[in-house]
Amino acid sequence: MCLGATAGAYILTLFAAKYRERVLGLVLVSPLCRAPTWTEWLYSKVESNLLYYYGMCGLVKESLLQRFFSKEVRGCSESPESDIVQACRSLLDQRQSMNVWQFVQTMNGRYDLTEELKQLQCRTLIFVGENSQFHAEAVHMTAKLDRRYCALVEVQACGSLVTEEQPHAMLIPMEYFFMGYGLYKPSQLDCSPRSPLSPSCISPELLSPESMGVKLKPIKTRARLQV
Structure with missing residues (x-):
């Protein structure tokens, strides 16, 4: 199972x-x-380039969070960001950017x-x-x-x-x-x-x-x- x-x-x-x-x-x-569709492929390609040249920057984190979490938990100007998204954001800071880069590259080539x-x-x-x-x-x-x-x-x-x-x-x-x-x-x-x-x-x-x-x-x- x-x-x-x-x-x-x-x-x-x-x-x-x-x-x-x-x-x-x-x-x-x-x-x-x-x-991956052409849209997803291009989206992931931009993420990969940002990771490669700038590491785990704020733009990459927002992009990854948007990919996996809904708008309701990501928060906005009227509602705060949920605890689970804050925890995930903290975990992304602890990850080596090259490991995340390899993951994005691999899944983009599936x-x-x-x-x-x-x-x-x-x-x-x-x-x-x-x-x-x-x-x-x-x-x-x-x-x-x-x-x-x-x-x-x-x-x-x-x-x-x-x-x-x-x-x-x-x-x-x-x-x-x-x-x-x-x-x-x-x-x-x-x-x-x-x-x-x-x-x-x-x-x-x-x-x-x-x-x-x-x-x-x-x-x-x-x-x-x-x-």
Whole structure:
């Protein structure tokens, strides 16, 4: 069972297609699966040049944050920057600019995985924020995978890193996903060990996908669940 986001999701997809017998399932967050568009290629090329000549300057940091986070958490003149973006900005200051340069260069040279997607035999759960720059990639990937074993979860008001911006939106879909493997069996009396939400304390209406800002598409499993 593997989980990866953006570039990590690309690598895991490539691995799962090549070593099908070694991957049970994939949980992908804003996955990349196609070669970069001309717009993305040019955008990344500018980032690479800035990193190479000026290091981790303010313009590069803003560009990277814009790529992975939504406008809501990046803040503006009316609302402050969120804690997670501030933490990410601090982490970027600690990274060596040449390492980031190599990462941007590598991902800008990625190739199309559309043909490899046909070789995937494991079930796949895909998360993507509706404001993600990679939203079209996730939709394309979902369209190419076998719909019987793939589900797409679109998270409202969220950027590419759903794991950081709205991790709570991932709980219920992942619980159902793991139930298909028999890895998780919820109790009617106890709340989920993976979730801070307690049914005895929270109104059922608040646990609906719409209330949590999630657009769910049904997850279809290969085997029936035993109740």
